[in-house]
Amino acid sequence: MTRPISVQLYTVREPLAADRDTVLRRIAEIGYRAVEPFDPMADPKGFREVADGLGLSVSGTHAYALLDREPAEVFDAIATIGTDKVILPAGIAHEEFTTRDGLQRAADLLNGLSEQAARHGMRIGYHNHWWELEPRVEGRHAIEVLADLLAPEVFLEIDTYWAAVGGADVPALLGRLSDRIEALHVKDGPGVKGEPHTAVGTGVMPVPEILAAAPGAWRVVELDECATDIFTALADSHAYLTSLESS
Template structure:
């Protein structure tokens, strides 16, 4: 079964805080079939009911909360939200990705969380920004070196845009890490750190080549910031990606 296009809800964080149900309704109305929460502990039962009513799957969830809250409570919330893919999207000091010792500590953290997650039938993943890509360890991106230290069940969600900002050849990175990758953040823009993002297909990212390099993963649209109307950008992204896939 083809995975539906998903949206990382951080894209609409301000709108979500004002009117969650309407935001989810608008996302479903655009045609997205899934969403990726960034805080699964925020009213998980209410969220699940609205998502179910709208026919929205939960592709995965980010879970910063695992780094600061009681893990059992977070995993229980995630179970209610309805996904088994749990992603750490940062919260680890950037400096840890500049040395082998730092990578070992990071791997120990992620592997320990993965062991706890397995009791809930869940898997732990890690989501990159640029700071896991820019540093080189023995000529390889730090994220690639980290992957060698992770337990087999730990997966990666590659943010393709931040990988490009960090200097990666993104299709090559995806091919090299293919056995680890279960999800992609698909986004577009000028590939400049502090510039706003644009609808997928309207920037300089080689989106067709990126998707071809990782054909079976979740595609999750995200705009960290947007100069125009965010819902217009989400709609434009959906149109472009749907036409690209021929579906």
């Protein structure tokens, strides 16, 4: 694994809103060398300056703003923060993942955004939750059918925890989607909806097997809600993932 371990900044959204620079410094001090923003519109120039000063690269960014802002404005902000990977993390109705026609509409949306992104030298990706895994369409998890309908340049960021909650054998799923996956959200916890997450390596997720199934993907730590101090959990997650890489 040559890419640095990243962290999705939604994990620290509350302290980030209060003091962005201090939070980014704490993340760098833990040992992370990359971050994944969730709102590229929030002072992109200032963010880039602070990240550069801390030696933090940007592994990609979530960009829900593409659904309600002028796309060119969003792509300009993303260029400023310093990545070409633009990930839609939600915004498609859950019902669209229950039928092939709905999946075709979802693919059409993503493919259209991909065409726009290409004009800015960027690529579009999609990030799952459980509702793209729970429905079975044509005998497969809905996200697998979606992948077949996406343009070749559209990639997937598989949230491994939500994939498991949605009923997937995650290592097997990653194997089947390997040519599409460029990033993984790595998280841990009890594996059920509505319960807080824990540091990676302390829950039910088979993390070593998951990472082995997608060896070239970015590892992006994300803890949506955490049962412990969030910075302690991030430090423990980084230490665990680093130990796996060195073993």
